[in-house]
Amino acid sequence: MAKIDTTKAAAKAVAEKLAKRNTNNSASSTSATVSNNSTVITDKHIPGLLTLTPDLIPGMMPAFKPEDYRINDPLNPPETLPQASQSQLDKGMRIYEGATRALKLTGAALDLTREKFTVIGKHSKAFGAGIQAATEIEKVKGNYLDYANQKEVTTQKSVVLDVSQVKTVADRNIAIHSKDELNQKLLQAQIKAEDLRLRTVESQGKLASFKAQLGDYLEVKAN
Known part of the structure; x- marks a missing residue:
């Protein structure tokens, strides 16, 4: 019986030593704060983010020694078993x-916060889509203004073309009338010249006849 107790004591000492070593290793590898036998672990790379690795679990477990609850004879339980009074049970x-209700409320708050972050993300996406839509609308407005401006330029060119066409028709008609006027002046000049030519011929004929008569008169007078 003494040998069994010695073995239990040795196993207990080894278990406590391993648990203590794991706890020390966890504290050295991860930023942790220990208070009232509870451990709060935060990631050193992401502030505020809780983290958990298997080597940290022992330090987060409540104290429990199964060997303290070993019963060799169920009909004669040892008085060394850990015990609690009824008042301790009720109070505990x-x-x-x-504490369970507090954890449930905390979990519900975290669920609500998660949904809030989800909606914030959706709100951001919707806001971004609105900005993209507004950008596309402004592009369309710019295209419309370019079209309207080009339409005015085209209209102005059309007006200039109409004026040029009217001017061309007017210039053509003026040219026709000017040509006719010049032709009439030329015809009048030709008629005037012909009249003058005929008068000249007539005058020349009269002069020749006068000279002939004058010659005959002089000849008769001489005889």
């Missing part, structure tokens, strides 16, 4: 139930 259960 009230505390644990309250």
Whole structure:
């Protein structure tokens, strides 16, 4: 019996030593704060983010020694078993139930926060889509203004073309009338010249006849 107790004591000492070593290793590799036998672990790379690795679990577990609850004879339980009074049970259960409710409320708050972040993400996406839509609308407005401006330029060119066409028709008609006027002046000049030519011929004929008569008169007078 003494040998069995010695073996239990040795195993207990080894287990406590391993648990202590794991706890020390966890504290050295991860930023941790220990308070009232509870451990809060935060990631050193991402502020505020809780983290958990297997080597940290022992330090987060409540104290429990299964060997303290070993029963060799179920009909004669040893008095060394850990015990609690009824008042301790009632008080402890009230505390644990309250803590459980607190954890449930905390979990619900985290669920609500998660949904809030999800909606914030959706809100950002919707806002971004609105900005993209507004950008496309402004592009369309710019294209419309370019079209309207080009339409005015085209209209102005059309007006200039109409004026040029009217001017061309007017110039053509003026040219026709000017040509006719010049032809009439030329015809009048030709008629005037012909009249003058005929008068000249007539005058020349009269002069010749006068000379002939004058010659005959002089000849008769001489005889």
